[in-house]
Amino acid sequence: MIQFQDKNIQLDDLLDRMAESLQLDKTRYDLMIQHYEAIKKWIEADELFFKPFKYELYPHGSVRIRTTVKPIGKDEFDLDIALHLKAQWNNHTPEKIYAELKRRLSEHSVYKEKMELKNRCIRLNYAGDFHMDILPGIQENEWDEDKLRVPDRQLGYWVSSNPRGYAKWFLNKANTIKVSLLEKALRAENLPSNDYENKKPLQRAVQLIKTYRDIYFQKDDTYKTSSIVLTTIAGQYYNGEDSIFLAVENIVNQIRRNTFNIPARIKVLNPVNAEEDFTDKWESEPKYYEAFKAFCEHLYVQWQELKKENGIITEGRILKDLFGDDLYMKAQISQTDVIDKARNNNQLGIDKKTETLGALGVASIAPIKSNTFFGDNED
Structure with missing residues (x-):
């Protein structure tokens, strides 16, 4: 469950659910x-x-x-x-x-x-x-x-x-944040935390960036950026953000800052073994580096669009373009199921002031009626 009236938490919840369905079952x-x-x-x-x-x-x-x-x-x-x-x-x-x-x-x-x-x-x-x-x-x-x-x-x-x-x-970097934005939301509303696998924002960010990479290079993967390069850059640029969205944004912002308008290519070294250059082929085959910059720029532009008050239709289109229709729809269905479950368990209500969804127990939150099997509200 989430604080449904908070757009940032809703978006993080959706990103978390998309990443969850990506991983090893x-x-x-x-x-x-x-x-x-x-x-x-x-x-x-x-x-x-x-x-x-x-x-x-x-x-x-x-x-x-x-x-x-x-x-x-x-x-x-x-x-x-x-x-x-x-x-x-x-x-x-x-x-x-x-x-x-x-x-x-x-x-x-x-x-x-x-x-x-x-x-x-x-x-x-x-x-x-x-x-x-x-x-x-x-x-x-x-x-x-x-x-x-x-x-x-x-x-x-x-x-x-x-x-x-x-x-x-990498795990030490991920664990610099003890409580994520989603976990804080759950605690604030006194709701159970079993809706999340308790992955850290950095781990989720890497999953999403790698998935976007796979979609971007789907038609031609000749110069596809390797997972070890993306994972390392994400870990190096991660600044302890408690939000998945903000973690990705910071990573792509720093990539852009450190690659564009700078003549020399960046080097991505193994952070625990400086002798190991994960990007050595970028020197001999510069097209790998150009492809890396192009897909990072596309991700940056799309991420800036997500920050705007676009509405659910535009937001959905952006997320589908980035991560695919199937992944987005699975996450939406999962989020809807949670909302329905909370409503049917009398955990969810309507804020009489803002007319947004929220957790019962707050003075301004009024209960909402459960749906019957046929979709009608019970009297």
């Missing part, structure tokens, strides 16, 4: 975890190479930081896994580590049929459900338990990475 999440645990056991049982080592196998990426987005045009999520060996990385070649992971997976009757060799990881494709990217790496030093050396097959040598440290950084 519990059934698929549980299925991913089952497969992940099975792969973990299979690697742990390897007698030829992995078993003698001390190592960890853990998720990273969007699943870990809770910013998953349902891909457009296919029903598939990705799960990123790090195979983190605790050994002297310079005692092994990157080719050896990659080859041993490939060998072990090839020894499994199911995994060998699902394997796809990528530059730094090995992907297992579970068609129609998800794919799992397994990144092999060796801990870089003893004093940083998160920093890894991972093989890069194109370059032919080790590169530095820090997927677990990155997740910690």
